[in-house]
Amino acid sequence: MGEELNVSDILQGGNGVNEEDDDDDDEEAMTAPEVLQKLEEAWMNEKFSPELLPVKSNLVECMLAQINAMETNIENAKKADLRISIHRMEIDRIRFVVSSYLRHRLAKIEKFTSHVLQEEEKRRDTDAPLLSDAELEFAKGYEANLKSHLASTALRHMPTNAATFNDKEMAVLPDLNSYVFLRVNETTENVLVEEATVDVGEEIMDFEKGDQHIMMYKPISSLVESGAVSLI
């Protein structure tokens, strides 16, 4: 988009913008409203899921690029234009979603630091990394600071047999058995809702599109990832 565009040219093509991300071959071209929709779903899922979900960097980056382009255009527009305030409001709304999404992730990274880093190690080279590069750096820094803090305030005063910190054993783990509310986006049959235990057998049911349920997170975690259900 050129520099001298006025507001009437703002995003003339804006809603047809493809998600330009060369590294993502599995990602189809999406329009800006679709990206926003996906990001809002990711925001809600992240908010309610007990564990950290794989990062949606491409959605975040795409939205930030849209916001930046829009802001450049606004600056070049006439001040009195009604559209400017409307675009500003929309930008504020989107920015709220993006920051809330990132904040929820940071909160989980702080809570489950070692666990998140261990998981990330396992899947760093796969298609869906858990953390963005910035988050990875944050998590590593946070872990290092936490460890040195624990060492200097407590561990060095301990008897030698208790003076080590084992993050594999001490790591705080997300409670995957937490109850969550969910809405079904795609009809899915034979969902295992309760694993077999000593006194009850396994329980299987069909999810129909539009249904809402409350149940444990663990059995449906893969459906959240695939988008077949959304947490609400």
Place this chain on the structure above:
Amino acid sequence: MAMDPSEVEFLAEKEHVNIIPNFSQDTIFLISGDIGPFSAGLPVSVPLWLAVNLKQRQKCRVVPPDWMNLEVLQEKKQAEMDSRFFTEMPSPFYIEITQLLLQCATDDIPRADEIRTLIKDIWDLRIAKLRSSIDVFIKSEESHAKLNFLTLMEINTVREFLTKGLNHMHQLRSNLTGSGATQSSQFL
């Protein structure tokens, strides 16, 4: 994770309502989708957040949604009373939309006070139903429940209490069967 009612309202503000603008304006290309063109005096569909803002700036009249009239709501209330289950609401954000529109556009909604009362009645009926179904659900010791037609705001009123309660019950039960060792962060 708790959700603030204002965040539910934020989601509701994406719903579209019709307004009658008193200005003319070409199509606006928002990131979330095109809106307009606006011609003075002709109804046009915009997201609720924009409708509220334009109304506050006295740039439009709001057209109340089809369901926001006494007849429809009376029927709805009756249906809700007659049914043991939750009935489908005309909008998944009925309470938020009513709240917002009655706040900023009272003068555009015929018999606003009666509408407010009816919506409140329906809400009360549904929340009472929700409480008694939770009671049944907990006593049944089931591990899941279907909550069709419950709206997000309704879910949100019981979210914390219900999920935390169920988490604790699950923990207690799995301690009984001896499989409770896996939950290390349950009470953190």
